[in-house]
Structures are given as C-alpha cells and as structure tokens.
Amino acid sequence: MNISHENVDAINAVINVALAPEDYNPQVDKEIKAQAKKAKLPGFRPGQVPVGHIRRTYGKSILFDEINKLVNDRITNYISENKLEVLGQPLPLEDDAQYSWDYKDNFNFKYEIGLAPAFELPFTAETEFAVYDIKADQETLADRIKNLRRSYGKMTNPEVSEEGDVLYATLKQDKEEGLEKTTSIRTDIVEDAKIKKSLVGLKKDDAVKIDVKKAFKTEDLARILGITEEEATALDVTKFELTVKNINRLEEADLNQEFFDKLFAEGEVTEEAQFTEKVKEEVENLFKQNSDQKLRNDMYTFGMDKVDVKFPEEFLKRWLKATNPSISEEELNEGFADFLNNLKWTIIENRVVTENGLEVKYDEVINLAKERIYAQIKMYNINEEPSDEQLNQFAIQLLQDREQGNRLFEEAKALKVFDHLKGLVKLNSSDIEFKEFEKLA
Structure with missing residues (x-):
C-alpha cells in the first residue's frame, strides 16, 4: 500500500x-x-x-x-x-x-x-485580564434570605390580598361567549404597576377588570388562559373580569432553630447572625462561578479577536452536507457562521492542549460528572447527602450515554484549558459588589 x-x-x-x-x-x-x-x-x-x-x-x-x-x-x-x-x-x-x-x-x-489554519496562540505571560472577587451587597443577601425562608415557609389563605400573593381566580373576557378560565395567578409577574396595585386589598368574590395584555407577558398570558402564544397575541378583546375565588400566601419561615437545622447540620447554626454569615458565605461562593464565567468569556473574546484565520469553507460545507444529508441549503447557510465561530474556538483550545501537553484523564471526567450530579441532587433536596459510592455509580451510568460522555469530556477539556490559561496570563484582582458586577457581565 x-x-x-x-x-x-x-x-x-x-x-x-x-x-x-x-x-x-x-x-x-x-x-x-x-x-x-x-x-x-x-x-x-x-x-x-x-x-x-x-x-x-x-x-x-x-x-x-x-x-x-x-x-x-x-x-x-x-x-x-x-x-x-x-x-x-x-x-x-x-x-x-x-x-x-x-x-x-x-x-x-x-x-x-x-x-486547520496555522496561527500563533495570543495568550502570554504579559496578557492581562481583570478578575473580580464579588461581594454580596445587602439587597442581594436579603433576597437570598427571603427566598430561603419562603422555600421552607407555609401556605396560608388570608382574607385580604397583598402584593406577592397568588390569586386563585376566574378570568372572563369582556364580551359575550368570550374566553373564561379559572386558574392561579401570581401577582408578582404582573407587568403594569397600576394593574398590580388593583390586585392588592381584594377579598374572596371581589371582581376587578384588567387589560390582560398590559398585565402579562405573552408567554405568561398564554399559560394563564390555556391558549397558544399566537392566540394570546391575536386576542381581539383584552379586557377581562378577574373574580377572586381564593387567596394563597406563602408565609416566610421563622428564623428559629428548627429552620436553621433544616438548612445546616443540626446545631451548627444557633442564631440569626450566624445564619446571615453562612448565607453570605454560600452566596459569595456561588459568585465565584460568576467571576470565573466572566473571565472565561473575556478570554474567549480576546482569543477570537486576536486569532485571524481562514477556513476551508467549501470543503466544510461539503462535509456538513455529507454528514447531515437532510440539511437544506438554507439551513446550512444560516448556521454556517456560528459553526465557524465554534470551530475557531475549538482549534484554539486544541492548540493550547497540544502545545502544552495537557491531557484529560478518565478520573477527571468522572469527578466532573459527580460534581454535576451532586449539584442537581442538592438543587431538589438541600438536606440529601449522597455517598461517594452512589455518586460514582450515577457518574458511570451517565458516561455510558455516548452523547453525555462526549459533552462531559469536552467540558473537562475546556476547564483544563481555562485553568492552564489562568496560570499563564496576568490576572488583576479587585473587589466588587454583585450589583456593580452585573453591569459588567
């Protein structure tokens, strides 16, 4: 041969x-x-x-x-x-x-x-990036504490409605044989301030007329009325009569030992100041992910701007058609620019890997899978603590799915490249409150 x-x-x-x-x-x-x-x-x-x-x-x-x-x-x-x-x-x-x-x-x-086109990696020891240590401002901290207290609160049925309540009510279109729907309506999603105010102070069987298109986003209105978004957009009469059937209110949990023990190990937190400090620590740990994500985005933008390359576009189009026989010419052309952008960052990542001898090991992919599974479990049950053996079993099962395995491998590779670049470039660190950081992100 x-x-x-x-x-x-x-x-x-x-x-x-x-x-x-x-x-x-x-x-x-x-x-x-x-x-x-x-x-x-x-x-x-x-x-x-x-x-x-x-x-x-x-x-x-x-x-x-x-x-x-x-x-x-x-x-x-x-x-x-x-x-x-x-x-x-x-x-x-x-x-x-x-x-x-x-x-x-x-x-x-x-x-x-x-x-792949030839190019020089733009990341060096002289390349500078900003990195932020994000602090929890009082408003963000208060919102988090409120959400935690509501998560462990109890549902009540007060006589008079307040802002934030959920109204179980009938909505009837203001015309003969119009739409009528009895459903739950969260007052906190009402867009118009005047309409939101009109829903405060209502009692059972009280009625008020509202313009539903002013009150709700199209997707929310469609869900409330049980119709499609297209039908919601095309409503000819938008005035509806809202009649209260019941008022539901989620009362926040008291800041007591029972509540503290639901969130943390028994006896670990015994007073409000400790609780606030723990929540602050939790929130700021989450903010580290926001900071890392911004740094990754900045590195991505820098790399994409600095690397100027040409691709074998005609070959790639033929290859995409060969591997996706059902793709139309219109679909190919519409998505081709995004495909080239993804490809460009992929070859930058691969060049970092090959030039620096980086290697993604199986154990690293397993550990990443365990992290993702653990986070998902804690999202639904904060008190559940799966064993390492259970996490291992779940991770192995997940990786047996080829698509999921490839996705986690690529994610592990991206993290390895990110960690390498963080150790290579110059990082200028500064403190910033979350509200200010949001303006940068």
Whole structure:
C-alpha cells in the first residue's frame, strides 16, 4: 500500500491511497473464511459452507467492505502519524476509474481533507485580564434570605390580598361567549404597576377588570388562559373580569432553630447572625462561578479577536452536507457562521492542549460528572447527602450515554484549558459588589 498527501493550498489537501492485490487479498480471504464458518445457508450444514461458495455469492460485497475498512484505517493512522490537524473527515473524490472487483485490481483512491489554519496562540505571560472577587451587597443577601425562608415557609389563605400573593381566580373576557378560565395567578409577574396595585386589598368574590395584555407577558398570558402564544397575541378583546375565588400566601419561615437545622447540620447554626454569615458565605461562593464565567468569556473574546484565520469553507460545507444529508441549503447557510465561530474556538483550545501537553484523564471526567450530579441532587433536596459510592455509580451510568460522555469530556477539556490559561496570563484582582458586577457581565 502506498499512501501520501499533497497540499492544494494552506488549508486544503488531498490524500492519495494506492492498493495492490497483495495489500487487500489477505484480509479479504480471512473474512471470507470467517463468513463460511458462520453462514447458515439452505443445503449446507452450519459451519460447513464451502469457502468457494461464499466467494462466488458474497465475494464482491466482502471485498468492497474490507477495502473500505482497510482504507479508512490506513488514512486514520496516516493522519495521526503525520500529525495532520484535519477539520471534519476525509471526503472521497469522484474519479472515472473503472474496477472489475475481481481480486486483481490495483485501486487508486483520492480523499480531500480540510486542514486547520496555522496561527500563533495570543495568550502570554504579559496578557492581562481583570478578575473580580464579588461581594454580596445587602439587597442581594436579603433576597437570598427571603427566598430561603419562603422555600421552607407555609401556605396560608388570608382574607385580604397583598402584593406577592397568588390569586386563585376566574378570568372572563369582556364580551359575550368570550374566553373564561379559572386558574392561579401570581401577582408578582404582573407587568403594569397600576394593574398590580388593583390586585392588592381584594377579598374572596371581589371582581376587578384588567387589560390582560398590559398585565402579562405573552408567554405568561398564554399559560394563564390555556391558549397558544399566537392566540394570546391575536386576542381581539383584552379586557377581562378577574373574580377572586381564593387567596394563597406563602408565609416566610421563622428564623428559629428548627429552620436553621433544616438548612445546616443540626446545631451548627444557633442564631440569626450566624445564619446571615453562612448565607453570605454560600452566596459569595456561588459568585465565584460568576467571576470565573466572566473571565472565561473575556478570554474567549480576546482569543477570537486576536486569532485571524481562514477556513476551508467549501470543503466544510461539503462535509456538513455529507454528514447531515437532510440539511437544506438554507439551513446550512444560516448556521454556517456560528459553526465557524465554534470551530475557531475549538482549534484554539486544541492548540493550547497540544502545545502544552495537557491531557484529560478518565478520573477527571468522572469527578466532573459527580460534581454535576451532586449539584442537581442538592438543587431538589438541600438536606440529601449522597455517598461517594452512589455518586460514582450515577457518574458511570451517565458516561455510558455516548452523547453525555462526549459533552462531559469536552467540558473537562475546556476547564483544563481555562485553568492552564489562568496560570499563564496576568490576572488583576479587585473587589466588587454583585450589583456593580452585573453591569459588567
């Protein structure tokens, strides 16, 4: 077998594969014999089908399959051995050659490949980025404490409505045979301040007329009335009569030992000041993720701006069509710019990995899966503490899903690249309150 490649230009190349009978016949003969042992055909005992019969009946099909596997394997090895940074996968080039497929042909195949463009990584020890230590301001801290208290509060049915209550009410369109729906309405999602004020001070069986399009976003209105967003947009009469059936209010939990023990280990927190400090610590730990995400975004923007490259766009379009036969020309063109952006950052990440000998290990992917599973469990039950053994089992099950496994591997790679860049560049740290940080993000 002879395999080589020639560059068409800096980002396009052609791989040439030449096969002589001695290159493929041993593999074909081996597969024909294997098929003869496994074949179950009328008139022959199992495992006793003559090799010649298999060759006459299925030989050309086996020859085609084995040559295809042989060529693909050799191309893969060739790309690896020659350290070719290819984009997509090799695509066969059509030619006019005619083959008899009689085990005597000399085959010549050509495959086009797209090459990653050459570029220099822009990240150096002199590159500067801002990094923020985000502090919880009083408003953010108060909101978090309120949400925690409401999460462990109790539902009551007061006689008179207040802002933030949930009204169980009937909405009836102000016209004959109009829409009518009895449902729960959260007053905190009302957009119009005047309408929101009109829903305060209501009692059971009280009625008030409201303009539902002013009161609610389209998606909220559709959900409340049980109609589609298109139908909500097209409402001809937007005045509805709202009649209160019941008032629901979530009372905040008292700041007592029972409440503290629900959130933390029993006896760990015994007074309000300790509780506030714990919540502050929790919130600021979460803010570290916000800070890291902004730094990652800044690094992404910097890298994308500084790396100016051209891609083999025509090849990539052909490859995308070959791997997604149902994609239309319109869909391809609409998503192609985003595809190139993603590809650009991918090759930047891959260059960081290869130039610095970074490696994503299986244990790192497992640990990342465990972190994600743990966070999901705690989201639904703050007091549940899964064992490490349970997390391991869940993580292994998750990684058995190929799509999820690939996603977690790519995430682990991205984190490794991020950690490497953080250690390489110059980080200028400063304190900032969350409200101010939001203006930057």
